[in-house]
Amino acid sequence: MNPAFSVIFFTSSSGAGYGLLVFAGLLTAMGAFPEGSHVIVCAVGLAMILITVGLLSSTAHLGRPERAWRALSQWRSSWLSHEGVLAIVTFLPTGLFFLGQFSLEQPLLRWLGWGPITAIMALLTVYSTGQIYASLKTIRQWCTIHVVPGYILIGLLGGGLVMSFIGSIFALPTDEVYWAIVLLAIVTGILKWDYWRNIDSGTASTTTNTATGLGTQNDRIRLLDAPTTSQNFVMREMGFRIARRHARKLRQISITTLFLIPTLGALCAPLIDSQISMIAITTMSLVSGSVGTVVERWLFFAEAKHVVTLYYGSEAA
């Protein structure tokens, strides 16, 4: 599949934003920070920026961005619509949660439930993002049990990295966040490793034989003449194969930057007294994790092979 940059940026940025909301919501509910803490104000504010920028960028790949609001209409049947509706509805508890940090006297706003509700809505939104891909039977590499947890865990990991960065700037101890990062990085790393093992070893049930209905199972079917001498829309959109050649190297880069470096950073940071070094470490982890997320998303698209390529010369998808 052709990796659309706007979609990669959207899922990476919004994913981290929603992860950040989960951290902010849960940490507040756990009483890790005093009410009205700068850390929570910054975290929720930044999360809203990350989410909004991501959502806006996702409209960039639309042919008719001015009609984007129509995507909310099929909330009963389409995962893309679920995602859109949940993303917008989530702004409500998030906004109240955010305002509650300033007006401690207002009973509605200072209700402690807004944090956890924000966290749950954020998780549901990322869940539907994952389902958009996981529900496509046409792409073996997406239609797996790894995809939805992958989107949620990487979003949480990104959120944790942003949270640890904010915490280090305010020089507040966020040991829970460091431990969460270590745990998330290990679990997500194992999940991705199993995902790659799975898509490498899996066999396609859809082949040129089932696509054309020609020959018996052992007959080779070769494309003699494609319908067009140039690249048509379907070949450009689904037949992307540039990054597949570098897949192994890119996987190593994403494992190192997304899982290894953040884990090391989160293990080292609590041992350091100097705030400057702490900020340096959390910044490095955040930058590394962001690069890793983008590489992971790029690979997620580039390694995905659509069954329609069987009509254009592939023998298995």
Place this chain on the structure above:
Amino acid sequence: MTSLPESPCTKKLGLVIDLDICVGCHACAVNCKEWNASGHSAPMTDWNPYSGTEKRAGEDAGAWGIWFNRVHTFEVGEGADSRTVHFPRSCLHCETPACVTVCPTGASYKREEDGIVLVNSETCIGCKLCSWACPYGAREYDHSDGVMKKCTLCIDRIYNENLDEADRVPACVSTCPAGARHFGDLGDPSSEVSTLVKDRSGYDLMPELDYKPTNKYLPPRPKRDGNGEDGQPPLLATLAHEGQSNNDPTTEGVTGAMLRWVDIMLSR
């Protein structure tokens, strides 16, 4: 409505494509483009139609544009047993089309009355998710209009009362010079197309994905491999045999001489 019709469509208009007959002339694809370029989903935009003028980096040169129907040519099997099969591919108007259910705007829909899958170009946002959900590559994106377009089963022909009744068939069917394309109601078990599918063991493409395509394909008939003992095709051998007999008029004159010569040449 992006959800599928609540009760399954009883009328299932669709195509039956005979792979035994198709000669791969692309006339169906060309007439499809010709009709639809000014039809329901017009225009069928072409980009870089004269090649080599694309400006944006990464876009290869070469003409490309929207076609609802494309003809692929496959070679099946190995060596002497192999055969060439021409394979026209267009929207199959599935019974459970994922392209419709993934649509976030409701622009993609399946008509309850005849099962035709259409796109409303007034509400499509061009997110392309339907093209990801379709295993058959039936949906193409129009860069100029920013919306998805697809085969309409020539909805503006099949119900068009301005046309003669004989012409109320999809453009691809009306133009096929070999008679390899048939149009009709596959929901009616007694229709001509249903009978054809029954008699010729018509089949679905990618049945394992369970989109239940309406369009069916008829397999190429088995290769006839009835050469005589001496390796000659049976008909020629018979003719040659008859040619040797004096009673047969084919031994007379030029025709007989020709046949004898063909027989000698083929017997070497």
